[in-house]
Amino acid sequence: MDIVIVGHVDHGKSTLIGRLLADTDSLAAGRLEAAQAACAAQGKPFEYASLLDALKDEQEHGITIDAARVFFRSARRSYLIHDAPGHVEFVRNMVTGAARAEAAVLVVDGELGVQENTRRHAYLLGLLGIPQIVVVVTKMDRVGWSKEVFERVGEAASAWLARVAVPPRVVLPASGSTGGGVARSSENLWWFRGPCLLEALDAIDERPARSDAPFRLPVQAVYKWVHRGDDRRILAGTVQAGRVHVGDEVVFYPAATRARVRTIEAFHRAPPGLASAGETTGLTLDPEVYVPRGSVVARADERPPQVGTRLAASLFWLGRKPLQLGQEVRLRIDTAAESARLESIARRLDAHTLEACERDTVIERFQAADVVLQLRRPVACDPEADGFGGSRYVLVDGYDIAGGGLVRRVLADPLDATRRAAMQRNFRWERGLVDADARAERLGQRGRLILVSGPSPTRKDVAKALEAALFAAGRTTYYLGLSSFVHGIDSDVPHDRSPEAQAEHFRRLGEMAHLMVDAGILLVVSADVIGRDEWAVLQAVLGTDPTSLVWVGEEGTPGSALQVASDRSVADAVVLIGAWLRESGCD
Numbered sequence: 001m002d003i004v005i006v007g008h009v010d011h012g013k014s015t016l017i018g019r020l021l022a023d024t025d026s027l028a029a030g031r032l033e034a035a036q037a038a039c040a041a042q043g044k045p046f047e048y049a050s051l052l053d054a055l056k057d058e059q060e061h062g063i064t065i066d067a068a069r070v071f072f073r074s075a076r077r078s079y080l081i082h083d084a085p086g087h088v089e090f091v092r093n094m095v096t097g098a099a100r101a102e103a104a105v106l107v108v109d110g111e112l113g114v115q116e117n118t119r120r121h122a123y124l125l126g127l128l129g130i131p132q133i134v135v136v137v138t139k140m141d142r143v144g145w146s147k148e149v150f151e152r153v154g155e156a157a158s159a160w161l162a163r164v165a166v167p168p169r170v171v172l173p174a175s176g177s178t179g180g181g182v183a184r185s186s187e188n189l190w191w192f193r194g195p196c197l198l199e200a201l202d203a204i205d206e207r208p209a210r211s212d213a214p215f216r217l218p219v220q221a222v223y224k225w226v227h228r229g230d231d232r233r234i235l236a237g238t239v240q241a242g243r244v245h246v247g248d249e250v251v252f253y254p255a256a257t258r259a260r261v262r263t264i265e266a267f268h269r270a271p272p273g274l275a276s277a278g279e280t281t282g283l284t285l286d287p288e289v290y291v292p293r294g295s296v297v298a299r300a301d302e303r304p305p306q307v308g309t310r311l312a313a314s315l316f317w318l319g320r321k322p323l324q325l326g327q328e329v330r331l332r333i334d335t336a337a338e339s340a341r342l343e344s345i346a347r348r349l350d351a352h353t354l355e356a357c358e359r360d361t362v363i364e365r366f367q368a369a370d371v372v373l374q375l376r377r378p379v380a381c382d383p384e385a386d387g388f389g390g391s392r393y394v395l396v397d398g399y400d401i402a403g404g405g406l407v408r409r410v411l412a413d414p415l416d417a418t419r420r421a422a423m424q425r426n427f428r429w430e431r432g433l434v435d436a437d438a439r440a441e442r443l444g445q446r447g448r449l450i451l452v453s454g455p456s457p458t459r460k461d462v463a464k465a466l467e468a469a470l471f472a473a474g475r476t477t478y479y480l481g482l483s484s485f486v487h488g489i490d491s492d493v494p495h496d497r498s499p500e501a502q503a504e505h506f507r508r509l510g511e512m513a514h515l516m517v518d519a520g521i522l523l524v525v526s527a528d529v530i531g532r533d534e535w536a537v538l539q540a541v542l543g544t545d546p547t548s549l550v551w552v553g554e555e556g557t558p559g560s561a562l563q564v565a566s567d568r569s570v571a572d573a574v575v576l577i578g579a580w581l582r583e584s585g586c587d
């Protein structure tokens with residue numbers, strides 16, 4: 001049972017846990033005595049919190065910085081407890097600690113009552129979708145063990161939780177310092193008929209069997225297996241829900257390619273015939289289709305995840321600078337990472353007062369909002385509306401988690417039909433006997449579309465020179481000018497540049513590029529200025545196929561492109577593009 005302890009700074013979280021460990025004999029022999037001796041040496045009274053606050057800074061300042069993780073066993077089961085910091089500067093660490101928890105304990109100081117971070121943390125528990133919450137009103141020794149105080153503080157906390165998260169399962173009084181109400185009841189609490197903290201923890205329900213939900217395995221890594229001469233690919237990850245068996249037909253989203261599970265590998269034990277929720281496992285496939293990291297594996301006979309580029313989501317922002325409408329951030333959902341733009345803010349709330357805010361073009365630090373995020377490429381997820389807890393995501397700024405929330409719904413976008421058609425084509429793909437790895441080995445490369453576009457008149461020369469240079473370097477390449485295409489395969493599509501005609505041109509170009517990329521070719525296409533819409537159509541058709549966009553000229557460079565200045569010589573441009581391609585993993 002994975003539990004997070006949250007609450008305002010100094011309200012007594014670490015003390016409660018320290019006491020719980022001590023009173024359940026969960027500490028290593030001598031640990032308590034050592035901590036007591038350390039306090040005595042510093043001339044300070046012993047603090048149970050010092051059993052948790054391992055960092056020197058934490059002990060000196062008496063606050064928790066990093067979410068400590070401790071294990072302990074009750075008579076009923078074992079626990080992993082995250083002791084989250086209460087200081088507002090460390091909300092990020094609290095979110096990290098809480099992200100995987102099955103239940104939470106919200107600690108409120110009886111003397112001080114509900115404070116700003118009590119509210120904020122409660123709000124975050126709601127955002128993270130933590131289903132079970134226990135409220136502890138602690139430091140009861142400081143308020144003369146007063147029933148009235150307990151009821152007043154407890155009710156305020158319950159009312160807030162009911163509004164922003166879920167109502168608590170139980171509200172109980174305790175004192176970390178004396179141990180009353182922690183691992184046992186206390187005479188001082190004679191008026192309270194409910195459980196002590198330990199009993200309340202033991203009464204928390206295990207998460208409803210996630211193994212009954214549809215199978216989901218986010219792909220963490222793809223390893224090349226070089227064991228006893230065979231060289232298979234292994235998809236590794238932790239099964240998030242459901243179960244899969246050897247022989248099951250599985251589908252990889254967002255691409256929707258499919259294969260059968262050939263074997264299920266386990267570390268240090270005989271290969272099992274099945275893997276289920278919570279297990280870290282590896283799958284080998286038949287045939288060995290190309291599956292990029294970040295894909296979600298589902299079973300063909302179960303409900304698929306949703307695939308889309310527009311997510312309606314709750315969002316809590318922790319970044320130092322406010323999040324602006326239109327700003328791009330990195331979104332992580334399970335093992336997938338994608339660039340995301342804040343498309344709209346439906347409702348923004350102050351997490352402290354829960355009042356709707358006036359300006360709707362920014363989300364300030366520590367504020368929450370209902371937003372729409374527009375992703376550059378599609379991800380697979382299970383939104384809250386589909387049950388099973390919903391997909392949590394985080395926003396990353398550099399190495400830091402700058403926010404996060406819950407995907408509520410996947411919204412329609414204009415390219416849904418195009419994308420679905422491409423998924424259908426992948427799903428139905430008829431494979432020959434030569435697999436992608438064997439082909440890549442023979443050619444010494446993987447296929448890729450390199451689209452050269454932009455306003456500069458040198459664009460076409462650059463594209464041709466690039467193909468020639470790659471070819472000279474031993475690559476298998478092909479150059480395609482858009483006009484060869486438009487007057488051939490596309491001769492039946494009107495040349496009127498209407499949106500429909502453009503969409504059809506680029507859909508066909510995408511299908512053709514997909515074939516060439518699958519054949520392992522580096523396809524260099526030169527196209528006159530392509531807009532955001534056309535590039536989006538191409539990407540929807542190509543899905544997870546490797547693509548690179550080079551923009552020759554200055555005006556209107558799309559975000560994902562390499563820009564080549566128009567005054568560069570063609571030879572220079574080719575060198576620059578070559579280096580960039582190597583950097584972006586083009587082999």
Ligand code: GTP
Nearest residue numbers: 009010011012013014015063064086139175176177
């Ligand atoms: P952060 O991790 O920094 O957010 O604080 P915390 O919630 O973990 O609080 P901590 O357990 O460190 O306790 C803060 C102070 O309150 C310490 O000085 C404790 O001795 C005191 N304290 C905690 N619980 C009790 C209690 O039940 N009774 C009394 N009298 N003091 C308590």
Ligand code: MG
Nearest residue numbers: 013014063064
């Ligand atoms: Mg603490």
